Amino acid sequence: MNQLTSNYDYIVIGAGSAGSMVAAKLASADSATSVLLIEAGGAPSSPQMYRPSDWFDVLQKNTEIGWKGYQSVPQPALSNRVIQLKQAKVLGGCALHNATVYVRGSKSDFDSWGKVAAGWSWDDVLPHFENVEKVMEILIGEPDSFVHDLFVAAQEYGLPKNPNYNTSESQYGYSLLQFNNSRQGANLFRETTFSTYLQTIPNNLTLISHAFVSRILFDRDSTAIGIEYVKDNEKYAAYVNNEIILSAGAISTPKILMLSGIGDEKQLKRFSIPVVANIAEVGRNLHDDLFVSAGFSIPEDKPLPNYPYSLAPAVIFGSTQNDDANIDIESSVGVGSLKGFLGPRYSFWLWPNVMHSKSKGTVTLRSDNPDDPPLIDPGYLSMPEDLQKCKEALQFGLDIGNKLVGWKNKQISPEPDADLEHYIRTTADTTHHFCGTCRMGDDADSVVDTQLRVRDTSGLRIVDSSVFPLPVTANTAAATMMIADKAVDSINALQ
Numbered sequence: 112m113n114q115l116t117s118n119y120d121y122i123v124i125g126a127g128s129a130g131s132m133v134a135a136k137l138a139s140a141d142s143a144t145s146v147l148l149i150e151a152g153g154a155p156s157s158p159q160m161y162r163p164s165d166w167f168d169v170l171q172k173n174t175e176i177g178w179k180g181y182q183s184v185p186q187p188a189l190s191n192r193v194i195q196l197k198q199a200k201v202l203g204g205c206a207l208h209n210a211t212v213y214v215r216g217s218k219s220d221f222d223s224w225g226k227v228a229a230g231w232s233w234d235d236v237l238p239h240f241e242n243v244e245k246v247m248e249i250l251i252g253e254p255d256s257f258v259h260d261l262f263v264a265a266q267e268y269g270l271p272k273n274p275n276y277n278t279s280e281s282q283y284g285y286s287l288l289q290f291n292n293s294r295q296g297a298n299l300f301r302e303t304t305f306s307t308y309l310q311t312i313p314n315n316l317t318l319i320s321h322a323f324v325s326r327i328l329f330d331r332d333s334t335a336i337g338i339e340y341v342k343d344n345e346k347y348a349a350y351v352n353n354e355i356i357l358s359a360g361a362i363s364t365p366k367i368l369m370l371s372g373i374g375d376e377k378q379l380k381r382f383s384i385p386v387v388a389n390i391a392e393v394g395r396n397l398h399d400d401l402f403v404s405a406g407f408s409i410p411e412d413k414p415l416p417n418y419p420y421s422l423a424p425a426v427i428f429g430s431t432q433n434d435d436a437n438i439d440i441e442s443s444v445g446v447g448s449l450k451g452f453l454g455p456r457y458s459f460w461l462w463p464n465v466m467h468s469k470s471k472g473t474v475t476l477r478s479d480n481p482d483d484p485p486l487i488d489p490g491y492l493s494m495p496e497d498l499q500k501c502k503e504a505l506q507f508g509l510d511i512g513n514k515l516v517g518w519k520n521k522q523i524s525p526e527p528d529a530d531l532e533h534y535i536r537t538t539a540d541t542t543h544h545f546c547g548t549c550r551m552g553d554d555a556d557s558v559v560d561t562q563l564r565v566r567d568t569s570g571l572r573i574v575d576s577s578v579f580p581l582p583v584t585a586n587t588a589a590a591t592m593m594i595a596d597k598a599v600d601s602i603n604a605l606q
């Protein structure tokens with residue numbers, strides 16, 4: 112094995128939404144601190160990736176940025192389908208191929224976090240959302256006649272207008288959608304924490320890209336001392352003085368931990384991996400939201416909307432229980448004229464994300480070979496009540512869509528007489544909102560404590576979407592960035 116001679120004060124694994132911010136902030140806090148940021152991917156190959164309006168196109172064409180083989184095991188409740196789970200392998204992480212939608216989550220989400228993880232209630236996390244929003248531009252979409260008519264339909268359905276779902280007391284109702292996009296002249300650009308926080312790489316930060324971390328190295332006292340990685344088919348090691356911060360995302364973070372000897376000892380022993388810490392919950396509690404699709408054709412003589420965004424600039428937060436205190440639907444909206452959209456051009460869609468489902472899944476090892484993708488079982492609809500929730504969320508989308516009389520030619524998906532249960536089982540899909548696989552908590556079973564330190568080890572912290580203790584009423588990037596901002600404060604406070 113080749114060995115790098117230099118030690119770093121911090122090593123950050125993964126230059127995604129969380130890792131890029133953590134590395135940048137650690138480096139900028141003290142110019143005498145050395146930081147290594149190491150990432151399996153490289154720079155994106157095409158400038159198209161930064162154009163929000165090309166999102167669907169990018170997802171189909173630029174597949175080379177994704178982790179190969181990241182897919183679910185067959186899902187019994189989804190007609191045994193294998194669901195493709197996109198995870199970006201690129202500087203910027205999943206923010207390079209996400210829809211750039213910016214939703215903080217509800218006050219009650221984080222007050223629930225605070226009950227299981229002290230210091231993470233709404234009042235604790237709000238300043239960190241605000242810090243993120245000082246750096247990442249949040250653009251509020253502009254309405255057009257389609258959005259105007261959609262809002263009239265949502266109002267007729269009985270929903271209130273919400274002036275700003277991120278800053279209002281409640282998320283409930285219909286709103287203009289907010290995006291992590293910046294405007295440069297007439298064009299919009301997607302923002303990632305890599306492109307903003309690391310626009311200029313500071314001298315004390317070493318960035319190594321196209322470098323695959325295979326495991327974390329420990330001494331006999333379970334202190335993290337370095338990493339082993341592969342670059343250009345050569346194996347290397349790098350060592351750390353203070354801490355390793357693992358920010359490889361909700362799927363890869365538990366995989367790296369298990370390969371390094373942290374996980375359920377029964378599983379580790381099956382692959383003859385020496386146990387560093389027996390933490391059974393590593394890779395458990397995988398949460399993801401499903402979305403369902405309500406599609407309608409548009410008359411072909413109607414001028415189609417032409418958006419510069421990834422989606423139509425509208426969102427509707429609702430409740431399967433018709434209770435504004437229990438929001439579990441976040442309906443995105445799309446039109447067939449979005450570039451790269453695979454359905455009919457003359458169509459519009461409501462895509463209710465079905466949130467706070469009870470079903471949970473797992474990430475486990477397939478083998479002890481780091482090159483093998485993990486076994487990912489999101490357990491979609493494994494709890495029977497979640498199917499009913501999906502039905503109600505779909506009905507919500509259908510009811511609002513059917514009220515859009517100026518735009519609706521006919522309901523095309525599901526067809527009006529379709530069996531909704533069969534339709535959901537054969538079409539519901541991932542929102543890619545993976546979280547929870549290394550949950551934080553006050554309890555001894557949690558993978559990390561509330562400072563995000565991995566239990567029963569020292570010198571190792573996890574900062575990414577895997578540490579969510581509970582799901583949020585939101586897409587997951589905003590909360591992930593908030594976690595990164597808050598984590599750096601606690602790392603710096605300890606030094």
Ligand SMILES: Cc1cc2nc3c(=O)[nH]c(=O)nc-3n(C[C@H](O)[C@H](O)[C@H](O)COP(=O)(O)OP(=O)(O)OC[C@H]3O[C@@H](n4cnc5c(N)ncnc54)[C@H](O)[C@@H]3O)c2cc1C
Binds near residue numbers: 209213359543589591
């Ligand atoms: C298709 C899609 C659409 C989405 N849309 C939205 C949206 O509109 N709004 C929203 O809020 N959220 C959205 N999300 C979710 C959101 O993007 C993620 O929750 C968030 O980016 C997760 O950040 P992270 O830091 O946890 O992980 P990531 O951003 O995935 O970063 C992890 C990084 O670690 C690297 N890495 C992993 N393993 C290794 C290894 N062994 N060695 C070296 N490097 C490694 C990866 O290559 C990656 O760059 C979407 C996600 C996807 C996939």
